[in-house]
Amino acid sequence: xxxxxxxxxxxxxxxxxxxxxxxxxxxxxxxxxxxVICGPSGSGKSTFVKCINGxxxxxxxxxxxxxxSLGFRGREAAKMRARIGxxxxxxxxxxxxxxxxxxxxxxxxxxxxxxDEAEARARKLLNRVGLADKESVYxxxxxxGQQQRIAIVxxxxxxxxxxxxxxxxxxxDPEMIGEVLAVMLELAREGMTMxxxxxxxxxxxxxxxxxxxxxxxSIIEIGETKRFFEAPNSERARLFxxxxxxx
Amino acid sequence: xxxxxxxxxSNSLPFLLEGLALSLMLTAVAMAGGLILGLLIAxxxxxxxxxxxxxxxxxxxxxxxxxLILVIFWFYFLVPLALGRPVGALYSVLVAFVMFEGAYxxxxxxxxxxxxRSGQWQAAKASxxxxxxxxxxxxxxxxxxxxxxxxxxxxVILFQDTALVYVVSLNDFMxxxxxxxxxxxxPVEMYVFAALVYLxxxxxxxxxxxxxxxxxxxx
Amino acid sequence: xxYSWNWAVLVQDPYVQWLVWGTEMTMxxxxxxxxxxxxxxxxxxxxxxxxxxIVRSVMGAYISVFRNVPLLLQMFLWFFVVPEILPGGAGRxxxxxxxxxxxxxxxxxxxxxxxxxIAVQISAGIDAVPRGQRMAARASGLSMxxxxxxxxxxxxxxxxxxxxxxxxxxxxxxxxxxxxxxVYELTAQTQQIQSMTYQGFEAFTAATxxxxxxxxxxxxxxxxxxxxxALPGTVSGGVSVQF
Numbered sequence: 001x002x003x004x005x006x007x008x009x010x011x012x013x014x015x016x017x018x019x020x021x022x023x024x025x026x027x028x029x030x031x032x033x034x035x036v037i038c039g040p041s042g043s044g045k046s047t048f049v050k051c052i053n054g055x056x057x058x059x060x061x062x063x064x065x066x067x068x069s070l071g072f073r074g075r076e077a078a079k080m081r082a083r084i085g086x087x088x089x090x091x092x093x094x095x096x097x098x099x100x101x102x103x104x105x106x107x108x109x110x111x112x113x114x115x116d117e118a119e120a121r122a123r124k125l126l127n128r129v130g131l132a133d134k135e136s137v138y139x140x141x142x143x144x145g146q147q148q149r150i151a152i153v154x155x156x157x158x159x160x161x162x163x164x165x166x167x168x169x170x171x172x173d174p175e176m177i178g179e180v181l182a183v184m185l186e187l188a189r190e191g192m193t194m195x196x197x198x199x200x201x202x203x204x205x206x207x208x209x210x211x212x213x214x215x216x217x218s219i220i221e222i223g224e225t226k227r228f229f230e231a232p233n234s235e236r237a238r239l240f241x242x243x244x245x246x247x
Numbered sequence: 248x249x250x251x252x253x254x255x256x257s258n259s260l261p262f263l264l265e266g267l268a269l270s271l272m273l274t275a276v277a278m279a280g281g282l283i284l285g286l287l288i289a290x291x292x293x294x295x296x297x298x299x300x301x302x303x304x305x306x307x308x309x310x311x312x313x314x315l316i317l318v319i320f321w322f323y324f325l326v327p328l329a330l331g332r333p334v335g336a337l338y339s340v341l342v343a344f345v346m347f348e349g350a351y352x353x354x355x356x357x358x359x360x361x362x363x364r365s366g367q368w369q370a371a372k373a374s375x376x377x378x379x380x381x382x383x384x385x386x387x388x389x390x391x392x393x394x395x396x397x398x399x400x401x402x403v404i405l406f407q408d409t410a411l412v413y414v415v416s417l418n419d420f421m422x423x424x425x426x427x428x429x430x431x432x433x434p435v436e437m438y439v440f441a442a443l444v445y446l447x448x449x450x451x452x453x454x455x456x457x458x459x460x461x462x463x464x465x466x
Numbered sequence: 467x468x469y470s471w472n473w474a475v476l477v478q479d480p481y482v483q484w485l486v487w488g489t490e491m492t493m494x495x496x497x498x499x500x501x502x503x504x505x506x507x508x509x510x511x512x513x514x515x516x517x518x519x520i521v522r523s524v525m526g527a528y529i530s531v532f533r534n535v536p537l538l539l540q541m542f543l544w545f546f547v548v549p550e551i552l553p554g555g556a557g558r559x560x561x562x563x564x565x566x567x568x569x570x571x572x573x574x575x576x577x578x579x580x581x582x583x584i585a586v587q588i589s590a591g592i593d594a595v596p597r598g599q600r601m602a603a604r605a606s607g608l609s610m611x612x613x614x615x616x617x618x619x620x621x622x623x624x625x626x627x628x629x630x631x632x633x634x635x636x637x638x639x640x641x642x643x644x645x646x647x648x649v650y651e652l653t654a655q656t657q658q659i660q661s662m663t664y665q666g667f668e669a670f671t672a673a674t675x676x677x678x679x680x681x682x683x684x685x686x687x688x689x690x691x692x693x694x695x696a697l698p699g700t701v702s703g704g705v706s707v708q709f
Contacts, residue, residue, distance in 0.1 A: 055372045075377070082375025092370035096388040105384060106374035158374060312635070312681040313674055314642035317653050321674075324666035328469060403534070410536035413646065421538060434546040442535045442543060449534035 005067075006031045006162050006193045012051055012061030021047050022058065023218045029162070032191040036204040036225075039214035040240060045197045046089075048214065049164045052195065053084045066161055082110045085155030089167040091147040093139040093154070099126070100135040103154045111158065118157070125153045129183050145176030149183055162193035169200055201244060205229060213237040255433040256440050259423075266423030267444070273344065273419065274406045280345035281405075282398070285352025290382060292357055303353075310350035316411055319343045323415050336415045348405055355397045359390030396460040403452035407445065420444070475665045476672050488655030489676055495573050495651065496641045500634060502577025503584050510581060511588025512614055525585070532582035537643050541575045545647045572644035580637050587629050591622030624695050631688040638680050652676060 007029040014022040022044050029035050037045045050056035052063055054070050054077055063070040065084060071077040093102050103122040107113045113121075126132045129149045139147055148168055155163060165184065169177045181203050188194055188207040198204065204211060204225065211228040213221040213236070221234045232238045256263070292303035310318065322343035327333050363386045371381040410421035418426075421441065428437035475481055514525035532540070545568070549560040564570060595618050603617040604610075645654035656673040660666040 050369070053373055055369050078372075078375045078377055081373055084373075086370070086373040088366055088370060090366050092364075092366045094367065094370075094385055094389070096392075106376060109380055109384060110375040154374075309678070312639075313677045314639040314653060316642045316645070317656075317670065317673055317677065320653065320657055320660070320666075321670050324660065324670065328666075331468070407534070407536040410538045411643070413538060421536065425542070428546075434542075435550050438539065438542050438547050441539055445535050445539060446531065450530065453534070 004031045005029075006033075006065070007052060007195070008062075008064040009052060010062045010064070012048070012058050012063065014047065014051060014056065014058035014060075021217050022051065025061070025214075025217075025219045027212060027219065027222065029193060029195060031193055033209045034188045034192075034194045034196065034207050035210050035212055036208040037195065037197045037212040037214060038199065038201070038204065038240070038244075039220075043214045044217040045214050046166050049086075049166050049195055049197055052164060053081045053086055055081065055086075078110070082106065082158055083161050085152075085158055085160035085163040087148070087151050087155055087163065087165045087168045089171050091139070091144070091151045091171070093147055093151055095139055098136050098138055099131070099142075099150050102139070102150065103157045106154075107157050122153070122157055125156055126150075129153055143176060144172045145179045148172065148176075148180045152180075152183055152187075156187075162195070163187065165194065165196040165198065167197050167199070169198065199244060201229075201241075213240065215240075252433060252436060255427060255431040255436055259427045259431075263420065263423050263427065266418055266420040269418060270406065270409045270420040273340070273409045273412065274402065276341055277344035277348045277405055277409075278398075278402050280341075281348025281352045282356075284345060284349030285354075285356050286387075288349060288353035289356035289360060290379070292353065293360060307350045307353055310347055311354075315343075315347055315408055316414055318347050319411060319415060322346070336412070336417045340412050340415060340417055344405075344409070348401075351401060352398070355394055355401060356390075359394035359397075360386050362393055363389050396456045399452060399456040399459060403449050403456070406448065406452065410445075469667065471667070472663075472665050473668050475659070475663050475668050481659050481663070481669075484650075484655040484659060485652075485672055485676070488650060488652035488673075491569075491650060491655075492638065492641050492652040492680075495569065495576065495644055495649065496638045498573045499576035499580060499641065500637050502573065503580035503633075503637065505581075506578065507581035507584025508588050508619075510585035512592065512619070514585060514589040515592040529582045529585050532579055533586075537575065537579050537640055538646055540579055541572060541643060541647050544575045545571045568644070568648045572641070572647060572649050576637065576640060576644065579640070580633060583633055583636075584630070587626045587633065588622060591626035592618050594625050595621045624697065627688065627692045627695065631685065634684050634688065635681055638684065639677070 005028055007027070009025060009027045012022055012025045013020065025044075025048055027035070037048065039045050047056055051058045054063070065080055068080065070080050093099075094105065097105065100119060100122055103125070104115065104118040107118040107121065108115060123132065123135065126135060129152070131146060131149060131153070134142065134146065134150070139150070142150065152163075152168075168184070169180050172180065177200070181200060184194070184196070184203065185207050194207075196203075196208070208225045211221075211223055211225050212219055213223075213228070213232070213234065215236050221228070221232060221237050223233065228237070229241065232241060288303050288306060291299050292307070294300050294303075319340060323336060323339045326339040326342055360382065367385055367389070368381060371385045376384065409419055412419050413422045413425065416422060424437050424441040428434040431437070476485065510525050510528060513521050514529065516522055535543075549557045551557070552560065560567070592614075599617055599621065600613060603613040608616065641651055642653040644651055645657070650658075652673055656669040659669040663669070
């Protein structure tokens with residue numbers, strides 16, 4: 001049973017000075033599972049996913065990835081981070097590198113793959129998201145939707161054991177949201193372990209196995225998707241859902 | 248006053264050009280060395296280890312608090328003592344300029360690195376790159392575009408500062424000019440000529456700096 | 467390394483006296499030059515921000531010339547060249563009758579050199595005041611002079627306090643260049659102690675400590691100015707113009 005636990009977060013707490021932003025957050029994600037985190041803005045969702053791969057440090061608690069506990073510093077911590085793909089709200093493609101160079105940077109410098117290996121893998125992935133013709137353009141020449149698809153490919157090129165998405169569609173124009181969600185949906189169907197912070201409840205209903213509801217730095221409720229949308233346990237989640245689904 | 252006489256300049260042109268070559272060489276070496284040292288100090292200063300960051304800050308603020316002439320005197324006195332044998336003024340001056348410029352260039356580098364959005368650092372970190380790899384592969388290439396004009400402007404200031412090696416009688420352009428002025432008793436012509444040469448070179452440097460700024464504006 | 471320490475040299479006669487004189491001279495020429503630089507620099511900076519293209523380019527030329535010739539050479543120009551090229555009486559007076567010529571010259575040279583740098587800051591500060599302020603002031607019937615005096619400059623000065631601090635620090639450091647025309651300021655005095663006693667470590671350490679102390683004092687003073695002039699409800703900090 002433990003073998004299938006891919007990500008295990010145990011009583012994670014984090015504060016900036018006096019301000020506590022995460023309180024005793026625990027979550028276990030099994031291999032191949034898709035978990036969507038929702039909640040009002042400022043609830044700590046984004047900080048929570050950034051703690052899972054250690055790019056944000058936390059004071060208390062523990063994160064275990066595929067049975068190995070996560071640290072912050074040094075080579076081991078970097079190796080751990082490399083095993084989890086991350087997609088950011090603002091894409092964060094490197095503006096000084098072409099699409100292909102963006103995708104190959106970490107495989108070459110972290111995984112020590114040869115340039116040929118890395119490029120071959122990158123091209124295969126680009127092909128899958130329908131952007132094979134864009135390999136030598138710069139990020140600024142692409143639409144937001146295209147940039148985010150490239151960012152997903154960049155994360156996949158590291159052959160991650162799991163993927164984290166931090167509001168991947170919030171910075172996109174409405175007409176581009178669909179193309180990004182389609183790629184994510186396909187990934188979910190292929191059995192990728194995913195944690196997704198998003199307000200796209202349509203995606204959540206279609207792809208998520210379980211829903212996590214966060215408010216004010218705490219995990220209020222974790223539930224199976226269908227049940228969560230039909231009958232949330234907590235009053236706060238009900239209020240949140242009624243507001244967000246009203247639109 | 249006698250009429251303006253340019254023969255003093257033309258007669259000693261080779262000597263003056265030699266001086267100018269030394270000034271430019273000094274500028275080039277101090278710029279190259281200062282950039283490398285400055286990058287190193289900037290990286291240390293942004294380190295999360297308080298002690299290291301503090302020492303780097305001490306270095307920068309220390310050099311920025313004292314006059315360059317005093318720094319030149321310090322190294323003119325220290326370098327031979329440290330090596331245990333007399334060395335020419337040139338070596339002392341080179342060390343002094345590289346150390347001094349390192350402090351100023353590190354401030355430019357630090358501002359440049361800090362201007363790279365935090366999301367870029369996070370993305371690099373998330374993909375498993377180390378701090379130094381992130382600086383080298385992600386932050387520095389982006390920062391360089393912003394820093395280039397400032398680096399050139401600092402180079403122009405540095406070129407003017409090389410005139411100060413006059414105090415240890417190194418034959419740079421300024422010193423050569425004063426030697427000719429004294430030997431020919433033509434201070435008016437010589438110093439006005441020198442001012443025009445400095446002006447021309449510095450204005451060219453400034454033009455390069457602003458064209459670099461323009462390049463960035465387009466990109 | 468072979469060196470015999472003798473820190474006592476710093477409190478011996480006449481060297482302790484030299485250090486005091488040097489510090490006093492450094493303070494005196496720096497502060498005198500700062501006053502010149504502030505007055506002329508503000509005037510040039512204001513004119514440089516004017517809408518008149520000719521005025522603007524004349525001021526631009528002034529700034530360019532004074533900023534792109536080494537200060538050392540500017541000292542030489544004022545000391546050796548200006549008395550020669552001034553017509554008859556004035557030149558003769560400068561050469562023969564001017565009291566303390568090297569001190570006066572160094573103050574003028576340092577003051578004018580720094581005025582060009584302050585002019586750049588002032589003009590950038592005025593540019594940083596929103597355009598609407600100028601229009602609103604004009605619309606309320608103020609004259610151009612009043613617009614600058616009552617509306618633009620008070621805002622611009624607050625904006626440029628941080629970069630001004632760095633110019634003031636620089637003027638104290640640059641005053642050391644006066645030694646090249648024979649002013650016995652702090653660096654010259656310590657250099658003299660070094661050459662008389664061979665105690666370079668002690669002499670230069672004394673100068674370094676004094677310069678660092680001056681820098682700390684100036685920084686503290688300017689922080690006070692910044693706090694004192696800060697407008698309630700605004701966050702301090704402003705344009706930083708680096709050169």
